[in-house]
Amino acid sequence: MAEGVGTIEMAALGRPFQLGMLYDCRNDSLVPGVTLWDLNILNTDLHKTSQRNTDFSIIASDSIEDKSSALNLKASLKASFLCGLVTVEGSAKYLNDKTTSKQQARVTLQYRTTTTYEQLTMSHLGRHNVTHPDVFDQGTATHVVTAILYGAQAFFVFDCTVSSDENKQDIQGLMKGIINKIPQIEAGGQGSVHIKEQDKLQTNNFSCKFHGDFALPSNPTTFEDAIKIYTDLPKMIGENGEYSVPVRVWLHPLNLLDNKAAKLVCSISIGLVACSEAVLEELDDFDRQCNDLINHKIANQFPEIGQKIKQFKGMCQRYKFFFQSKLAQLLPSIRGTGKQESLLADLLNTKEKSPFSKHLLTTWLEEKKREINIIKSYVSRMEDNDIEVASSGSELDNLIVDFRVINMFCFMFTSLKHHEPYLADLTNYLNSSNDETQFQISDEDNYLKQNIKQWLNSDVSQQIRSCAILFLKLTEANKTDEKTKFIIASTEDESNPGASLYLYKNGTLVEKNFQLPPKPSSPLIDRKAHNSVTLKLQPLSCDPGETVKHRVEFRKVSEEVWIQVAREDKNECLTVLALCAKTQYQFRYVVCVHGVNVTSDLINSKTLPTSP
Structure with a gap:
């Protein structure tokens, strides 16, 4: 879009504007040390008027759009800020203050005041009144500052961390109601502040940051500090506004003074500024989500999860810098020639065909959240039984070599370190970003299946569940046995995906996939009498080791309680004695492994009658 010949009005953003200063709108930069007029001429015939106005507003959003609106930032200048062409100072540093967590409720109080409007007159801007016309030939500037509105702004940024059982919007609503009262709160003598006791209790968890055009003796950190500073702001600007700064400026095109001067073409x-803003907002949001996951208890207990999230966060930050650098290259060229705006559209389209597309980034992060939530559910259940998590190999070793422990069962997550092709693709894309088109994804659905594989599929989830059930059974069966202990850890074991039970005996790993033996076969009736039944016990299908205990249990069909008969030796036959004649009994074979029973199906048999 052609800019035309009109004057441009823009926010000063803490930059040191002066009347008569030159400005280059192609890259939104001041041109110091070069002027059209001598200083004595410049200060002659200035037009100055008082423009006193003060107001405040509440901002309950942390978006780039709402922050820009608070500072009256128009699209073109916003684009320069977003890509780093413009460095902000004073109150405009508020633009750089972003929340770092999704659990952070934020409400901002904005204070605005204006004092004086100052402008050049036609005695300066007449075609023949320029002292140094050779400046037009240099091509270093497109505009000259012809008017400045002076004043000051301040932003009090209040944050409150929201716990998992609180509603963020409810907390923000509460904050907004309290902060809205600040302009009405009066300061007492000696700097004291009168706050209602109920409000004081609610603000104890508020933190405060200050961004302003005022020189403070110290920055406020609490709600009470903020009130004291707020009530003093009118005095800090000076009785006659002598401490005010430029808040808005008006720029006159140089080509209206001399058509040889450089000009803003386009x-x-x-629409493209909004799309660029959305990309950067999206990347900032991923950064916040990563921070929350990195600080999650599970990511600390299992560092391999946290490390992958940190790697993902680092890649997003690198891409943001790459994207901003591309913008910073394109904007001055588009504004100066008007011929390359399509390259900005290409940059946006290329992103969505790359590994950094919003859908792919979101899918990977959502999968990590799912992984953390599932692991949390298992670990929480186990920690309820006072089971420790070994977060590193050295912690695991220290627990395993405890000489007081004979049997150590470890619930081992085995896939947390699995290779992630997607993370490698993010790295490779950034390393080859001189030609980012060579890494375009044509079929995103197929790419997802191949590169963002869900190791927590239904089969693996079932395996983890089965391991957890057995682990908790073993825990319950051995809770009074001081020589048997239980821990949770992580290792890489592709042969047992998901999770597996590792058994250490006297500090040595003896089993990487501990399982209970299969259900034993039902005993067979070898012979019976009026007061006994001899059972033939079928051998187990596998050797469960020396920790196994064998027994037979029996009861009358009419009764509930089972009676146990231990198998003291390895004879295949066991005789159950002291039975009642001509009575129906049930029998079953029980194998006990580390306190957990595996039971055969029942058989029925009736004892013989007594002899006549």
Whole structure:
């Protein structure tokens, strides 16, 4: 879009504007040390008017859009800020203050005041009144500052961490109601502040940051500090506004003074600025989500999860810098020639065909959240039984070599370190970003299946569940046995995906996939009498080791309680004695492994009658 010949009004953003200063709108930069007029001429015939106005507003959003609106930032200047062409100072540093967590409720109080409006007159801007016309030939500037509105702004940024059982919007609503009272709160003598006791209790968890055009003796950190500073702001600007700073400026095109001067040919379309803003907002949001996951208890207990999230976060930050650098290259060229705006559209389209597309980034992060939530559910259940998590190999070794323990069962997550092709693709894309088109994804669905594989599929989930059930059974069966202990850890074991039970005996790993033996076969009736039944016990299908205990249990069909008969030796036959004649009994074979029973199916048999 052609910019035309009109004057441009823009936010000063803490930059040191002066009347008569030159400005280059192609890269939104001041041109110091070069002027059209001598200083004595410049200070002659200035037009100055008082423009006193003060207001405040509440901002309950942390978006780039709402922050820009608070500072009256128009699309073109916003684009320059987003890509780093413009460095902000004073109150405009509020633009750089972003929340770092999704659990952070934020409400901002904005204070605005204006004092004086100052402008050049026609005695300066007449075609023949320029002292140094050779400046037009240099091509270093496109505009000259012809008017400045002076004043000051301040932003009090209040944050409150929201716990998992609180509603963020409810907390923000509460904060907004309290902060809205600040302009009405009066300061007492000696700097004291009168706050209602109920409000004081609610603000104890508020933190405060200050961004302003005022020189403070110290920055506020609490709600009470903020009130004291707020009530003093009118005095800090000076009785006659002598401490005010430029808040808005007006720029006059140089080519209206001399057509040889450089000019702004084209401004960036609002649609492309909005799309660029959305990309950076999206990357900032991923950063917040990563921070929350990195600080999650599970990511600390299992560092391999946290490490992958940190790697993902680092790649997103690198891509953001790459994207901003591309913008910073394109914007001055588009504004100066008007011929390359399509390259900005290409940059946005290329991103969505790359590994950094919003859908792929979201899918990977959502999968990590799912992984953490599932692991949390298992670990929480186990920690209820006072089972420790070994977060590193050295912690695991220290627990295993405890000489007081004979049997150590470890619930081992075995797939947390699995290779992630997607993370490698993010790295490779950034390393080859001189030609990012060579890494375009044509079929995103197929790419997802191949590169963001869900190791927590239904089969693996069932395996983890089965291991957890057995682990908790063993825990319950051995809770009074001081020589048998239980821990949770992680290792890489592709042969047992998901999770597996590792058994250490006297500090040595003896089993990487501990399982209970299969259900034993039902005993066979070898012979019977009026007061006994001899059972033939079928051998187990596998050797469960020396920790196994064998027994037979029996009861009358009419009764509930089972009676146990231990198998003291390895004879295949066991005789159950002291039975009642002509009575129906049930029998079953029980194998006990580390306190957990595996039971055969029942058989029925009736004792013989007594002899006549």
